[in-house]
Every structure is written in C-alpha cells, then in structure tokens.
Amino acid sequence: MTQTSPSPQGTPGPSGTALLPTVVATGGEPTASAPAESPGPCQPAFMAARVTAWDGAAGHRIASVELVNTGPGPCSMFAGARVQLMDGSGYILIDGAPPAASAVLVVAAGGVLTTVVQDGNYCGPAPVPPVTVAIIFPDGLGRVVASPVSAGDVSGVPPCMGEAGSAGDIEMQPWSP
Amino acid sequence: MIGPPGHRAPGRRIAGVLALLLVVSAFPLATPVAMAADVNLAANCNVSLRSAPSTTATALTIMPTGAVITWTELVAGGAWSATCGSLFTGSTWYAVAAIDGQDVASLYGVPVAYAAASLFRPVDAPAFLEGVDVSRWQGWIDYPSLQAAGKRFVIAKATEGIGFLDPMYATNKLGASGAGLAVTAYHYARPDLNPTNPQGEADWFVDNVGLVPGMLAPALDLEVPGTLGTAALQVWVGAWLDRVYTRIGVRPMIYASPTFWRKYLADTTSFADQGYPVLWVAHWFVAGPTVPANNWSNRGWTFWQYSDCGSVPGVSGCVDLDRYNGTDLTPMTFGADFAVAPAPLAASVPQGGSTAYGITISRLFFTTPIDVSVSDLPPGVSATLSAAHVTDSSTTLTLSTTLAGTPTPVGTYPLTITAIGGGLVRTTTATLSVTDAIPPVVTPPAYRLTYPVKLDATIPVRTIWSAVDPSGIGSYGVQRQVNDGAWVDVSLPATSSTSLIEPLSFGTTYMYSARATDGAGNISEWMPGTRAAVVLAEQTSSSVAYAGTWKSASNAYASGGSLKYATGYGASATYAFTGSSVAWVAYRGPNRGSARVYVDGVYKKTISLYAGTYSSKQVVFAFNWGSSGVHRIKVIGVGTAGHPRIDVDAFVTLTLP
Numbered sequence: 001m002t003q004t005s006p007s008p009q010g011t012p013g014p015s016g017t018a019l020l021p022t023v024v025a026t027g028g029e030p031t032a033s034a035p036a037e038s039p040g041p042c043q044p045a046f047m048a049a050r051v052t053a054w055d056g057a058a059g060h061r062i063a064s065v066e067l068v069n070t071g072p073g074p075c076s077m078f079a080g081a082r083v084q085l086m087d088g089s090g091y092i093l094i095d096g097a098p099p100a101a102s103a104v105l106v107v108a109a110g111g112v113l114t115t116v117v118q119d120g121n122y123c124g125p126a127p128v129p130p131v132t133v134a135i136i137f138p139d140g141l142g143r144v145v146a147s148p149v150s151a152g153d154v155s156g157v158p159p160c161m162g163e164a165g166s167a168g169d170i171e172m173q174p175w176s177p
Numbered sequence: 178m179i180g181p182p183g184h185r186a187p188g189r190r191i192a193g194v195l196a197l198l199l200v201v202s203a204f205p206l207a208t209p210v211a212m213a214a215d216v217n218l219a220a221n222c223n224v225s226l227r228s229a230p231s232t233t234a235t236a237l238t239i240m241p242t243g244a245v246i247t248w249t250e251l252v253a254g255g256a257w258s259a260t261c262g263s264l265f266t267g268s269t270w271y272a273v274a275a276i277d278g279q280d281v282a283s284l285y286g287v288p289v290a291y292a293a294a295s296l297f298r299p300v301d302a303p304a305f306l307e308g309v310d311v312s313r314w315q316g317w318i319d320y321p322s323l324q325a326a327g328k329r330f331v332i333a334k335a336t337e338g339i340g341f342l343d344p345m346y347a348t349n350k351l352g353a354s355g356a357g358l359a360v361t362a363y364h365y366a367r368p369d370l371n372p373t374n375p376q377g378e379a380d381w382f383v384d385n386v387g388l389v390p391g392m393l394a395p396a397l398d399l400e401v402p403g404t405l406g407t408a409a410l411q412v413w414v415g416a417w418l419d420r421v422y423t424r425i426g427v428r429p430m431i432y433a434s435p436t437f438w439r440k441y442l443a444d445t446t447s448f449a450d451q452g453y454p455v456l457w458v459a460h461w462f463v464a465g466p467t468v469p470a471n472n473w474s475n476r477g478w479t480f481w482q483y484s485d486c487g488s489v490p491g492v493s494g495c496v497d498l499d500r501y502n503g504t505d506l507t508p509m510t511f512g513a514d515f516a517v518a519p520a521p522l523a524a525s526v527p528q529g530g531s532t533a534y535g536i537t538i539s540r541l542f543f544t545t546p547i548d549v550s551v552s553d554l555p556p557g558v559s560a561t562l563s564a565a566h567v568t569d570s571s572t573t574l575t576l577s578t579t580l581a582g583t584p585t586p587v588g589t590y591p592l593t594i595t596a597i598g599g600g601l602v603r604t605t606t607a608t609l610s611v612t613d614a615i616p617p618v619v620t621p622p623a624y625r626l627t628y629p630v631k632l633d634a635t636i637p638v639r640t641i642w643s644a645v646d647p648s649g650i651g652s653y654g655v656q657r658q659v660n661d662g663a664w665v666d667v668s669l670p671a672t673s674s675t676s677l678i679e680p681l682s683f684g685t686t687y688m689y690s691a692r693a694t695d696g697a698g699n700i701s702e703w704m705p706g707t708r709a710a711v712v713l714a715e716q717t718s719s720s721v722a723y724a725g726t727w728k729s730a731s732n733a734y735a736s737g738g739s740l741k742y743a744t745g746y747g748a749s750a751t752y753a754f755t756g757s758s759v760a761w762v763a764y765r766g767p768n769r770g771s772a773r774v775y776v777d778g779v780y781k782k783t784i785s786l787y788a789g790t791y792s793s794k795q796v797v798f799a800f801n802w803g804s805s806g807v808h809r810i811k812v813i814g815v816g817t818a819g820h821p822r823i824d825v826d827a828f829v830t831l832t833l834p
Contacts, residue, residue: 056400057312057334057365059434060497159400160434160436161434161436161485173494
C-alpha cells in the first residue's frame, strides 16, 4: 500500500523529544536495553503495516494491526497515532483525532509493533473494497496504509448506530512492542 | 413544543459545531437570574431545546415528554409561549447541561443549550442505572474506579462466531464482579461465517461464557447480517437463542440497532412476543432510542447503548455507555433461586371429581428448567402435571379423586409441591378438600314391639332406621306401604328422627322404607324394610300351653272379652310362635302380682302386674329379635304374697311374611 516518504530511517530526531518514557520494540535480535539517545522518528516509507484480523464488539469493529520497521536501523515513534478507516478508493470513511501525548517507542530494525484499532458508527455510502486502516504519522511525515485482510474485505466497516449523517469514530490503543 | 409559527426544528447535527456556535453568538448573552447545581427536571410535554434562550434560535432537538434535563442556571431571554397541558408564557429559560444524563456538548456540540422554563417538573429519583459494555479493545480496566464513578453494570464481550474468545473476557468478568458490579456477557454473532450453524455459535458461547447465578442475562449481539435473507436470518437468530435457552435455561437478551432490526429482520415482533422480551437497543447520540419491533411489542427497551465513546474513570480511551431502564437489576439477574406457588392455594373437589391448580414458577427472570412433583396425596387421588420438566413459568397440576371402589376419603389434605432446579429445592403447600359425594348408607327399617303400651284394635309398633355418612346425616324420610298399596310419606316428629311409633292393625301387612340426606346434600335411595304384620293370639290359642292351675274369666275389658289367670306359685303359660317379636298382654290392678318371664328358656325379667288401679289390655312385656324365627315365651307366677294373681289376656307377635 501507499506510503509517503521522507527522510531515511535511523537519523536522530530533531527533538530527541521523548517527553515520556521510552520503550523498545525489538526485531529478530532482542535488544537488552534502551539506547542512551533516541533515534530519529520513524518514517512511513520504512514502515509496513497490515491488518491481521477484524473482530467485532457491540457496534464496533476492532482491527488487529501490525507495524514493522523495514528500515535499516531503529527509529522512534509515539505510542499513539491518529488513525483512519480507508476504503479501496482511498476515501476516508472515518477520520480519527490526533491522540494526546504518549510514550515514545524505539523500534528496532525489523521490530514489530502491534495494536488494536476500534471504529464505530459509519453512516456513509457503501465503501469500495478493500477497507483497511491508515496510520497517520505526526509532524506531516505522512501515513502508512495497512494491508487489508483480503482484497475484498469490508469487515472493518462498522454499522451506523446513530442518526443518518452522524459522525463515526476511530481510535487506536497505544502500540505495543 | 414551542417556537414561532412555521418554524421547523432542523435535524440534529453532531458535526457543524462551529456553525452552531456562530448562531449562538448572534444572540445576546443570557443573563442569569438563578443558579442551580445540577438540578434534574422532567419535561411535561414535548419541549424544544435551543442553542440560545430565544424562540428564534436554532432548535437542536425536540425533547419528548419525560425527558430529563440537568440545568445549571435560570436565565432571562426572549419571550416564549407554549401549550403544555395549558398555555404557558414567559421569558426565562433553563440553561441545560445534559439531557437524560448525556451532555449537550456531546449530543449537539454546544456547551449549553436552552429550554423554556415552566414546562418541567421535579424528578424524584433517577429512573436508570448506568453501565458500560467492554471488549478486548479497552484492555485492562480499573473496575473499582469505574464502580466509584457510578457505573452499576458491565456487559463484556465473551465470544464471536465459533472459535473466537475475547482474550479479556475472563479478566473483565472477574474484575467487574469483584468490584461489585453486575456483569454479563455477549456473543458477537457471525451468521456471515456460519450461516447454517447457529447452534454451533450458541454452543461456543455457552461453553465459554461461564454463566453463574448473579450474572445478568447474556446477550446476542446482532449487527452482521451476512448474506442470509430476512427469513433465514430470523431462523438463525431463533435457533441461536433457543439453543442457549435449551442448554442453560436462560433467555438471552437481544442487542441490535433499530436500523439493523428493521433492515435485516423485517422489524419482526416474533422474538419479543415469544419469550425474548429483553432488548438491548443500540442507538447512539440521541435523546431517546428508537425502539424497533413496535416498541419491542410495547415492552420498550431494557438496556440502551447510547454512546460509543464515553470517558469513564478506570477505562483508557472510549468506552460504550449503556443504560438500564430501571433501578433494580434483579429482574435481569440470572439466579438459580426461584419460587413456586400454586393458585388457588386451596381447592375443593367432590369424591370422584377432578380439580386443577396452576403452579407458577417465579424465576427471578431467568433460571434453569425446573422439575415439579407433588406428594402427600390422599388415597385414591392421582396427580398429573401438564409439564413436569418446566422450562417456562408455569405448569398445571390436575388432581383426580376416586368415587368407585375405594373412594377417596372425605377430608382436607395439605399437599406438598416440590420444585427442583439448579440444585435447589423449593416446596410449597396446596390444600385439597375432598367433599362427600357418596349418599348415606341406610339401614332398612326394622320393627319392634314395645311396652308399656295398651293393646286396642291396633298395637303401637316402633319402626326404627338409621344411616351413616362421613359428613353426617342431615335428614331422613320415611314412607309406609299398607297391604302392598301405594307408598305414602310418613310425617316424622323431626327430620332427624330415627324411629317412629305407629299403631298397626292386626291382619294387615305393612312395609316401611327410609332414605337419608347427608350433610353434603347427597340423598340415598329408598331403603325398604321387610313386610311386617302383627298377629294377636288370645289366651285361648292352642299355641299357649298352661301348667299349674289357671282359670278362665270373662271380662268385658279384656282382649276378646276373656282372659286366664293363676294365683299359684309356679303356674306358667308358654306361648310358642314364629315371629321376630313377642309381647305379653295382661291386666294390671291392685290384686295382681308378679311373674318371671323367660324367652326361649332364658330368664329375662320379673314383671309386676300390680297397680293402684285396674287397667286392661296392657302390654306388660315385649321382646324383639333381629329376624323372624321359632321362639317361646313363658310366664311363671311367683305367688306374690297378698296379691299373687297373674293374667294372660293375649300374646302378640310380629311376623315378617
């Protein structure tokens, strides 16, 4: 899926800006401890995401999402992100809100993060398959669109539980290493 | 509602907060005239909620009658008038912070809204209980904090389809119950994945839900229609519900949005009408939910999921907010406890009849099937139950008593009704009164010669009868037949009389018949005695043998105009006869003495014929048997000093021809 692009992974971030505790996501080789200095922010171009499954919950759809650092080195990213529910035409079915400040994670090269994304109350027109989740990276870095469960999957579209025209919602739990 | 003529309230908008705020800014700032601290009031009629205290401000919604507002201050605003039972006018407005517990900010995107004052009444107590529904999405939840925030119940996702178990279900169940919250589980239905196997999904749910007494009714979450058509989806839903009910005796509640129920289940009322009365309706961001299936067959909603993004202490991120339509969750609680009660508590049935009791099982809404039995039945009573394995709320107990053969004894019997379910035993008592339906048993009339009486052309004969019955004898009736003629009613001294003395003529055949009515009104058949006739044997009869010195004497007052007498000690007269009774007729007077009387050779009595004055044709002794036979009566003078005379005027026998 599409990824926007920007600076190479592994460059120390401008901020070095972890306001909250840093945790580490490991790849094939376990990392024993957090580095002394945080690496640069994760770039969408070097991150790959996929929706591994959808399940449901009383008006909601819950996506299990994996995010992999495909870059050559570690990078940093906030544990929370703005997420979107997107259809196969690129139309944003539901747009999430930016999260509050959250912890910063260090993702090792090849490291995998997981989360669950929940959406609800889609009252719009029928979407174009497949429907998946997009993760918006902060500071205008771009977004990563997760691979859908399948080419025709629309199981992530929640039912309309409000009145016609009422807004939907989507949010994620913090990334977990 | 209120508003200027022709004004139509626009539809509610969640988005467009900015536009609404701009509208608000077009009005003068509201001037507080009174302050309140979260005072709740209920609408007396449909009332418009506006973005500013003016009838020209945007109408955010129309609150239905009964909607509860939480107001923070009373403000002066534009003039208004409204018909709300009667005509009201004014210019004060409530600043409304919430409707039915929901912030107007979340509902309409405005910090405060306004409703005309005077159209509300105080709310005595909250009519709802608040709760949440959760799933793995929420992760770990601090349930004590959630409970402290006023939440009273938790509905946790347990399963989905076949094979998916919410990884947080056990944690949620344990945590919520540990914090004192009522808790239950729901199954996320996947008819899209298992279109032909609703039972499999039900089994998966039952096998994992671990429903125990104290939990609330579980729920079936319907929001994925799959490709099943309406009819097939209805069948699917019914099969799932019935499977759960069959396995654990619980009728689940149904979770659905009004849109889903109407679109995919054709707004059917069949589930509400056929044992699934509890709806957990999902309708977000509205002041009151739309309830499908004709207001769930006029039962209304029981649980309402009114928001999907509540912020509740103890929960990270959004959590669904739910409301219970009441303040007591007991009726929704699955409990093995139950009560059993008969109606009526007591019934009366005549012997040979049947009666029925309705046995009501009060299940506190949900429980397992219950086995009902009855014991302590009196003899001759059989019991049948319309259902001994009760899966619903009642069964019918029919008791049949016996009349023929060995009848059920009359009496009042406490019956023990035992109901067993969920490992618990509950008993109650019903009273069965068996009333008398059997007529009295009548002993046929019998006849007795009696003494002292006077012999005439007739002789008084006592007729006796009797009857027995468990409920007592209320009255008797007696009839007489003469010489095989017609039966004639005999007037009795009292309806309860059991004997009668009537003069019977010699040479005439009599028959008496009796019947009885018992205390329950049962009347026996007429019970006739045998025929009877009185026979007079004068002292001259050849059947009378004399011993000793006996003399004959004419006496106009004597029977037949003559008699025999003796004065010597040991003089005897023996009368041999066939009959059931015998009487000795003699004369009494100052010069008469005593005689010993023997019957069939056995001494019976010494009879004194002495009297201050003379009297003729006196029956001075009588003896009776139960049936007719050959007998002898012997009279022996004892030679009473000074007046030794004894007489034999005649003997009278009673025969049963």
